[in-house]
Amino acid sequence: MRAMDYLYTLSGFAVGAIVGLTGVGGGSLMTPLLVLVFGIHPATAVGTDLLYAALTKAGGTVAHGRKGHIDWAITGRLALGSIPAAALTIWVLGQLPKGSNAIGAIISSGLGFALLLTAIAILFGRKLRDYASKHEDSPLRQCCLGKITVVVGALLGVLVTISSVGAGALGVAALFFLYPRLSPVRIVGSDVAHAVPLTLVAGLGHWMLGGVDWSLLGALLLGSLPGIWVGSHVSAKVPEHILRRLLASMLVLIGGKLVFA
Secondary structure: OOHHHHHHHHHHHHHHHHHHHHOOOOHHHHHHHHHHOOOOOHHHHHHHHHHHHHHHHHHHHHHHHHOOOOOHHHHHHHHHHHHHHHHHHHHHHHOOOOOOOHHHHHHHHHHHHHHHHHHHHHHHHHHHHHHHHHOOOOHHHHHHHHHHHHHHHHHHHHHHHHHOOOOOHHHHHHHHHHOOOOOHHHHHHHHHHHHHHHHHHHHHHHHHOOOOOHHHHHHHHHHHHHHHHHHHHHHHHOOHHHHHHHHHHHHHHHHHHHHHO
8 A cells, every 4th residue: 555545544534534523525625635735636536536425425325214314305306406417517527628627627616616605504504594494484485395406406416516515515505495394314314315326426427537546535435434433423522513613614715725726
């Protein structure tokens, strides 16, 4: 095992521990880490992280499914929008000139934008939820909730495919806004279940474009799985609101650097 592989594994452990502590998806941490610290090409970082997310979230889906924490109707509506949107996004990326910097530039900007949105979701998620609860009987929500969910799924599909960010914190924030009466555990379970096919389709699409590093994927998984376990067990002893604010601040700085670099 090369020295760099050990660093990837250590990074995977650190990101996994933070995910276990805060519940924020690894894409918002792993992808910018690979791009900004290790100098991985943005397209390779995103493609590898998408498959990493599909594999890690698959276990979570099984666990949530066994406990009845997944609303499959909501998951299906999201996927109805996100899967075609992901496939279309991959097709568009595939039409860009080979060997140019266009894909890297698009992915870097998309990643920065997604990180800024994720930070907003972390900081203001509760306020959005409270607002939705007060307006849950609005005519638009009552007549078109299913269609709106499909549209939200499509937006997530594009964003996740470009940046590998959005299937976690943004997906949960969107579901809390759309379905304020749904229990938090079912919101999370439904979001995790939706993330698996979305990240798998998007990740395989990036693989077809040559944007997946399999050895890097293995090194990250080797560290992140025990990291998630450790973080989840320590989380009860650490003030979550402080961690989430620090994490949001970090995402704002990283996202701003990627957008305005």
